[in-house]
Amino acid sequence: MTGKILIVDDLAINRIILTAKLGSACYETLTAETGAQAIAMARSRRPDLILLDMMLEDTDGVAVCRSLRADPVTAHIPVLIITASTEQAQRNAALAAGANEFLSKPVDETTLLARIRNLLRAAETEAEWRRQETWCSGHGLAEPAAGFVAAQTRVALLGATPQMARFWRKQVAPLCPQMRFESIGTAEALSYAEGAAPDVFMIVAESPVALRLLLDLQARRATRHSAYCVILPPEAGDQAAMALDLGAHDLLHLPLDAEETALRLGMQITRKRRADALRRTVERGLNLAALDPLTGLLNRRGAEAKLLHLALQARQNGEGFAVLLLDLDRFKAINDTHGHGVGDEVLRQVAARMRSVLSPQDVIVRYGGEEFLIALAGVLLERARAQAQVLCDVIEQTPIATAGGEICVTVSVGVAPGQCGADGEDMRQALARTVDQADRALLASKSHGRNRVTVFEAASLPR
CATH class of the missing domain: 3.30.70.270 (Reverse transcriptase/Diguanylate cyclase domain)
Structure with a gap:
């Protein structure tokens, strides 16, 4: 997978190292050392992804992220923030500002490249959504934007211990009143009827074997359009990369933070709602192209x-x-x-x-x-x-x-x-x-x- 990546860091050595690593993976790179340069280059060069250091000479990554998201030209560019900080509050602030991911240094190269591949795939899908929406809007086929509907937003926690289930019920659920949480087992996950599957599966994968379930669920008609977040042990670099490459939409690491969990869930549900809306729009367009509107028969x-x-x-x-x-x-x-x-x-x-x-x-x-x-x-x-x-x-x-x-x-x-x-x-x-x-x-x-x-x-x- 090729792509153009903007590296933003105020230290030249960091820019050089990242340029070399990404170049060896066949990515084209651009570099900037300040937030102002990053915003200007994002507008003029339209990178496919931005690697953004949290602390810059003129500003911080959160402020840059807010500026990017506020501009229609750059709002859809995925942003991956890298920082030496391990503070949870800073991590949550970055995600709330619109960052797609937040990695703490030292960053495992395998995980970084897997996350880049994951974000680029998602960005290309998002770009296709926008192209389809533009076409459908021009032909009167797009459906109106809609917010979340509480009764339709379901999150299934798969493989959770009783302690983790209590954590979700007491700490995460109050932050997500529009979501309904349910704890399920493998047999139940694999037996959903079409149209009855949860919006999001949170898969607890404390061993690589659990990732097989991710493939099983994505291969089934009833669950292939759900979003998938994988919950991993604290140190699971290779497993994290494998989960992303197997199709996980996001990752969380134990021990979980309630606010970060809620933020990531919100992003995935927004993504899924847009995907569902596009699918309905495309199906409607195909029907209109194939059916006679007066009689409902084929044309x-x-x-x-x-x-x-x-x-x-x-x-x-x-x-x-x-x-x-x-x-x-x-x-x-x-x-x-x-x-x-x-x-x-x-x-x-x-x-x-x-x-x-x-x-x-x-x-x-x-x-x-x-x-x-x-x-x-x-x-x-x-x-x-x-x-x-x-x-x-x-x-x-x-x-x-x-x-x-x-x-x-x-x-x-x-x-x-x-x-x-x-x-x-x-x-x-x-x-x-x-x-x-x-x-x-x-x-x-x-x-x-x-x-x-x-x-x-x-x-x-x-x-």
């Missing part, structure tokens, strides 16, 4: 992959399938007489009736205007003809109730046997040929009086 773009999958299954299983093209008869007259609002309601109700008689395995598409495409899975031609007639009858038999009164609607249908192509043939071409044949059958239905089903027969239907 032509969304149908392509479904149709290809259906044809592939037919080829692999040796099963038949059929394609129907269905067109509402004299739909233009409905729009002209009753208005487009009534026409839209007719389309919605026709779509609902089709859903009511077709199986979930069938593909239903609003193909354009008043035309629909239906792909019937696992059927031969005669059954497809019968199913098409059922659709005609269901739509014709009951008038559609609209704001403009009851409207009698009929449909014309063309049916063609599905073609998935011989081995080596482009399946898209075979599908296009099938749709063309269904279209020719549909034209025959309309030219012979409408409200009927016609099955494609090569000998009887002209091109």
